[in-house]
Amino acid sequence: MSGTFVGMPAFPAFPVAAHEAVNDQTLRGNLRHATHTIRAKRAKAVAELSDWAALREAGKQIKDHTLRHLDRYLLQLEESVTAAGGIVHWAADADEANLIVTQLVKETGESEVVKVKSMATQEIGLNEALEAAGIRAYETDLAELIVQLGKDRPSHILVPAIHRNRGEIREIFAREMSEWGRPAPDGLTDTPAELAEAARLHLREKFLRAKVGVSGANFMVADTGTLVVVESEGNGRMCLTLPETLISVVGIEKIVPTWQDLEVFLQTLPRSSTAERMNPYTSTWTGTTDGDGPRAFHLVLLDNGRTDTLADEVGRQALRCIRCSACLNVCPVYERAGGHAYGSVYPGPIGAILSPQLRGTASEIDASLPYASSLCGACYEVCPVAIDIPEVLVHLRERVVEGGPVTREGNKVVLQPAKGHAAERAAMRAARWTFTHPGALRTGQRLASRTRRFHPRTLPGPGKAWSGTRDLPTVPAEPFRDWWQRTHGGKDGAK
Amino acid sequence: MSSRERILGRVERALADVPQDDTPYEQAVQRDYLREHGNRSAAETVDLLAENLADYRALVHRCTEAELAAVIAGLLAERGSRSVVVPPGLEPSWLAATDVEQIADRAENTPHELDRVDSVVTACAVAAAETGTIVLDGGPDQGRRRITLVPDHHICVVRVPDQVVSSVPQALQRLDPARPLTWISGPSATSDIELDRVEGVHGPRTLEVVLVSDQASGAVNS
Known part of the structure; x- marks a missing residue:
């Protein structure tokens, strides 16, 4: 690493860096070997203490x-x-x-x-x-x-x-x-x-x-x-x-x-x-x-960002960390991407919540770190001070997408919503409108059911990458609410 | 404004949500973990210490007070040591049977001089069985911290069962935080190559622990 830690801007976003790492066969082999060795041993050492x-x-x-x-x-x-x-x-x-x-x-x-x-x-x-x-x-x-x-x-x-x-x-x-x-x-x-x-x-x-x-x-x-x-x-x-x-x-x-x-x-x-x-x-x-x-x-x-982290009532739990690295060793993302992709001296799950808080989420790498997780929760499970890393990850994702008040270098500032999350915000806004308008929801669901033969298998446009590795959910032939109405006559209890 | 004031001010503002009458320390921490793990007799605790020390590659020997001088002399001879560092308050009788050159632990000794010494013999402050740990506190029979660090061969005498406790909490309770402490669990080691433990890096590569009892029984080497 070079320069000081704060604001080190040279690192690419996590997905870019990780993409390179996962194609490095030697690195994958080294990480797999080391993390798997330590996982079993840790479990045994912990099990000794009732x-x-x-x-x-x-x-x-x-x-x-x-x-x-x-x-x-x-x-x-x-x-x-x-x-x-x-x-x-x-x-x-x-x-x-x-x-x-x-x-x-x-x-x-x-x-x-x-x-x-x-x-x-x-x-x-x-x-x-x-x-x-x-x-x-x-x-x-x-x-x-x-x-x-x-x-x-x-x-x-x-x-x-x-x-x-x-x-x-x-x-x-x-x-x-x-x-x-x-x-x-x-x-x-x-x-x-x-x-x-x-x-x-x-x-x-x-x-x-x-x-x-x-x-x-x-x-x-x-x-x-x-x-x-x-x-x-x-x-x-x-x-x-x-x-x-x-x-x-x-x-x-x-x-x-x-x-x-x-x-x-x-x-x-x-x-x-x-x-x-x-x-x-x-x-x-x-x-x-x-x-x-x-x-x-x-x-x-x-200090170097610690008091800023302390000011966040959800995020401050990251300061409990005793740097044991159990969360790195157990993380499926770390095992595949390796530590360099996190663009910080603190890699892995703890790094994904610590770096964006110590440094703020202004840089590309820091804004991407809260997403460097599948939220599987293994990190929380092994943490000896019970840091709920998934909770903080979701909290930081919200901060990146929505912006809002944060503390930087001791001053309260209001973050602008990050760029590159416009589709996510639009989708969430549309969902909120739909769920608060039952009529529109019903019409939409019926329309989706009737046209289901014509649904594409992958999303077009900006959604393409998302559906590249995921199946789109299948829409049922009949919306649940219609089925309920038909079989239960809209009344509570068994028929 | 000094950085001290700046940091303390930031901390205070960051904690605006914490009420004045927040739960005090004594009640905030529930210590319902165990003081020790399992019920053992004093003899069983000593056995566990021996077992855990050996598990982390310390060489463990057991003898009586009367045999101690001969055991230490034997260990130094076996090792082929020509010189041994001796803390100022070490019981003189412990080294009565060896003719290896004795070097006093003095403030003037340079690290380079210590590096030319083969072995060191010390007592200890306390030993914890569950973790196989011996603790030195710089007492007169243990000497300066560096004498158990630079020479490659450390013989540490533990008086059993008096100096042995079961657990880490019990060990901490016996120790004085004002003294410089060194907790030793096996010889120096590293897990830095492929997360696999290898013994022998910078500290003494051979750690021999002599468990000495005042009873005339068990002169058993293990």
Whole structure:
């Protein structure tokens, strides 16, 4: 990705991008293999906990409560982080966050940073901003490394290189590692263990000399000021403990009120994301600790469209998301279209409701995302914080077609109905008129029944594409209301 | 206006629909999930911990207090370790039987120096059986976070059954959030290649957990 996240205009609408993706056989194979592997495992890991439904409900309640009182909890968090020796910064948008981080790195006099995988810094395009300021950011998560070395875009929240198979990863390592540091070992094969070893060797020297680490966080605890990073490889621990300065960029919605609340999410997150009882490493830190880990800790609290999302009473539930990616893995649309088609660092069902809210629906891609779904509901089913994604999708479709009041950058504005939905609006208007005029409805139905032999199998004009993959409903020989009148004489009850 | 005020103002306006007397935190969250899963005796909980640790590829050993020094010496010898990092408050008797070079955990140690050390021996703060997790809290017998990260071989001693709880909620309750915590569930791993788990990336690739009991019974290796 390039440029900042807000308003990144270069992406084509979802159907256009997806059309290309579904014809890519390698991509289809890679995605199918990976998503099917994880689906069965997740189901098994979840089934181990008899109280899953109660945990899911509690997770939802904790997040909802926090969001409903976010101003209070933000202030509490700021106070507790500061008391523990951290320094809190506030960033209203991507540019401001990038500026703050760049400035902080410059103050250390360093020209490179090591990074823990973080959605927030992907979202704001931090690496590109640092690069422009002459600071090199090294991604240290294996999948992020694959993406960075391959000059690629992430296509999954948890496994950004999910679209790459082991053979492709070997290629990228063998070709690109020498550009960034220690080259890949000679004779590198495509076994996952060897690839992981190559990454270990490549990144080791960077960890050991790093003076500045940049991270996100999975959770921030308001009452203690504790930040939590959940990871697998140990690259997170490296970045969080070896450098002298740690900068964490975290979305304001990542707060939970109390330490006890972690007992819910530390059970639901690992099982939902990697299908493990527990991920290999979880780090928690509260400010700075004398003689252990970074001496300076900066927390950058990021808005970047989150408060706009919060202003939408239906859509705000998207802010409950804990970025587990279970909804991506289970989604039939994601499995076929892949992550790049969503034109955002947040792909899949959650991306389809998050991106158009964080960025607004002005661009082609954002206006098309609410339609990137068959509304099958599998995403809602697996969501560990019970985000009703289909509900928000339908809500956003309505916003795109009808326009109406929304909040953008803190200001209330009225959206114009989107272009390209004129036929949909006309059809809905016609339906409304017909259903409120029973006489016209009756006449219309009778006319349709009598002429049914002459009905086409596909629609003409703008409806052609719609009926290209769907059967038109067959009109019965006799309208229901006529049949009722004839057999029941218009009276209630059995004859 | 500062960004802090701007963001807080936006939040306040966004929440105009939330009533002043909205349900307070204590009532908003129903905690009717379980404190632990299943009913186990203390011994069964320790067995479950051993089982789940092993399931995620940690090497699990069991011994008595009296045997501990010999077990640790054996593990270091088996590994061929020439040096071991030692936290300042580690019980000295644990390393009484080994002649491997001992390196003190000191603030001056650079990451490069630690990278040349073969092993590390620590105690832990608590262990959770259901998830096969050991937690370090930087106490004197566990040392700085980096000493259990940079060396490739970590031997962690868990006193059973005292340090073992059943579940994540119980573990959190025993821990102090003000301390820097590291939760460890098996050796470092990744699922980044085709969503399949592979052990051994940046953290220690070999995690050995010694479950030590004060009874004179079960000197069983598993």
